[in-house]
Amino acid sequence: MKKNRLKLFAVIILIASVLASCATSAPSGGYAPPKKNITVSLGTSSLTLISGQSHTFSPTFKNTDTAPDLVWTSSDQSILSVSPDGTITAENTTDGNITATITAAIADNPNMKSVCTVTVFPEEKTHFLTAGPGQDASRQTVISWHNPQGTCTLEYTEASGSEFTHSIAVEGEPTASDWADLSSIYRYNVTLTDLVPGSEYRYRVVTPDGKATETQSFRTAGTDGTFSFAWMSDIHASTAASLQNFQTLLKMAGEKADLSFCLFTGDMVNQGKRYTYWESWTDSKVLSDMSYAFVIGNHEYYPNNSLETATPSYYLDFAARADNHGSSIASDYWFLYNNVLFICLDSMAPDYARKQSPNPYLESQARWFEEVINNNADRYEYIIVCQHFAHLDGDDEGTGFYSFWYPYFDKYGVDLALTSDSHKYSRSKTLYNDQVSETGTVYLTSPMSEGKELDEIISIDQPGRRSAFFTDKKVKGGAYIEVTPQSLTVHVIGKDGIEYDSVTIPAK
Numbered sequence: 288m289k290k291n292r293l294k295l296f297a298v299i300i301l302i303a304s305v306l307a308s309c310a311t312s313a314p315s316g317g318y319a320p321p322k323k324n325i326t327v328s329l330g331t332s333s334l335t336l337i338s339g340q341s342h343t344f345s346p347t348f349k350n351t352d353t354a355p356d357l358v359w360t361s362s363d364q365s366i367l368s369v370s371p372d373g374t375i376t377a378e379n380t381t382d383g384n385i386t387a388t389i390t391a392a393i394a395d396n397p398n399m400k401s402v403c404t405v406t407v408f409p410e411e412k413t414h415f416l417t418a419g420p421g422q423d424a425s426r427q428t429v430i431s432w433h434n435p436q437g438t439c440t441l442e443y444t445e446a447s448g449s450e451f452t453h454s455i456a457v458e459g460e461p462t463a464s465d466w467a468d469l470s471s472i473y474r475y476n477v478t479l480t481d482l483v484p485g486s487e488y489r490y491r492v493v494t495p496d497g498k499a500t501e502t503q504s505f506r507t508a509g510t511d512g513t514f515s516f517a518w519m520s521d522i523h524a525s526t527a528a529s530l531q532n533f534q535t536l537l538k539m540a541g542e543k544a545d546l547s548f549c550l551f552t553g554d555m556v557n558q559g560k561r562y563t564y565w566e567s568w569t570d571s572k573v574l575s576d577m578s579y580a581f582v583i584g585n586h587e588y589y590p591n592n593s594l595e596t597a598t599p600s601y602y603l604d605f606a607a608r609a610d611n612h613g614s615s616i617a618s619d620y621w622f623l624y625n626n627v628l629f630i631c632l633d634s635m636a637p638d639y640a641r642k643q644s645p646n647p648y649l650e651s652q653a654r655w656f657e658e659v660i661n662n663n664a665d666r667y668e669y670i671i672v673c674q675h676f677a678h679l680d681g682d683d684e685g686t687g688f689y690s691f692w693y694p695y696f697d698k699y700g701v702d703l704a705l706t707s708d709s710h711k712y713s714r715s716k717t718l719y720n721d722q723v724s725e726t727g728t729v730y731l732t733s734p735m736s737e738g739k740e741l742d743e744i745i746s747i748d749q750p751g752r753r754s755a756f757f758t759d760k761k762v763k764g765g766a767y768i769e770v771t772p773q774s775l776t777v778h779v780i781g782k783d784g785i786e787y788d789s790v791t792i793p794a795k
């Protein structure tokens with residue numbers, strides 16, 4: 288009996304507590320979820336301004352319908368001032384690029400904030416002053432640069448001339464820039480057309496206030512059929528320091544051969560739309576005493592971490608140096624350097640249309656490719672085709688449309704097909720009609736020039752295989768190529784200076 292009374296009591300308590308808990312968790316207003324913090328975003332984590340320029344942020348918020356009050360702070364008011372409405376102004380800087388951060392914090396909850404790093408360029412500074420081979424690189428060189436001022440003069444002189452006293456001055460034609468993170472900077476492109484073959488030139492840019500850049504130099508192509516050049520790729524630069532390994536490789540290649548210029552097959556910067564990433568090339572000064580030929584890689588197409596089909600105009604100053612008239616894709620171009628016809632293809636545009644058959648970009652590139660070769664008949668001894676995506680990755684097809692291209696390469700006798708992207712080094716045997724052959728094309732995929740050593744190379748040389756050499760993991764290194772009237776020789780080196788592979792292709 289006592290047991291039963293206890294049971295009844297327990298049941299009553301249970302019912303009462305359930306009712307009580309229902310009453311507390313279901314008030315008249317319904318279920319109230321925990322309150323989420325209001326967050327703020329400035330929309331970008333990096334921005335570049337020129338001294339004197341202003342920028343107003345348009346912050347966005349989450350978990351609120353009304354914009355909360357913000358507290359704006361600058362890490363250094365002497366570099367970057369900020370007003371209560373979030374307008375920042377870059378103060379004068381004369382000593383090179385300076386960086387400061389801007390923080391927008393929610394007034395009621397300062398832990399909720401968004402930060403943007405702002406790089407300030409001095410007003411008079413010339414950026415990206417570079418020289419690249421013109422279509423006839425023995426007589427033409429393309430000089431390009433950026434400057435915030437709408438008037439700039441290029442001065443150039445043969446290196447034997449004493450300073451710039453007898454230099455030739457060319458007025459640059461400014462074009463408005465379309466950089467995502469920097470407005471109000473002009474791009475300049477000047478093609479010098481009457482240069483002396485096999486000569487060294489010095490050049491500089493002078494602004495109307497008389498300020499001149501440091502002197503840089505380039506060399507025109509000779510005509511004797513003998514020269515060497517460096518071939519590097521996948522550097523993914525973001526700061527001047529990130530170029531160090533590449534600089535070491537270039538120096539080492541320069542100790543082994545007299546380099547006339549440097550060819551890049553893509554991924555020069557980590558994200559193509561970030562101005563400061565390109566600026567790291569200016570800061571490194573590695574572009575100052577050699578001309579460069581760039582091919583577009585996928586990283587050049589990256590706008591702040593996402594891949595998109597971008598109008599590639601913002602990097603044309605670095606990539607499509609020579610006049611690319613007639614090309615279906617703006618960043619395709621060609622140039623004749625001494626006895627070699629270089630054909631540089633954008634492999635990104637066809638990649639975007641990969642699912643289309645026929646691929647419109649590949650089709651138009653092929654028409655342009657044939658036109659370029661036919662128009663240059665009898666002007667070259669070798670053909671080198673360059674693109675970013677790999678034709679072959681070891682024995683396998685890479686992402687660079689090998690099956691599409693090899694019939695064209697066979698037809699026109701392409702000697703070398705240089706690609707990158709996989710970061711693994713790969714060299715094919717001499718191939719014709721996709722078969723190992725006495726004569727044909729050698730396909731190479733470069734190591735990456737960003738990192739440290741080149742090692743762990745696995746050599747595969749078995750009958751029936753396409754590849755003569757490849758690495759099974761990512762490797763670091765670079766190459767230089769020696770050209771003579773008799774042959775082309777590719778030398779692949781590691782950061783330790785050791786030559787890991789070489790191949791000689793006799794003249795046809």
Ligand SMILES: [Fe+2]
Nearest residue numbers: 521554586708
């Ligand atoms: Fe890469």
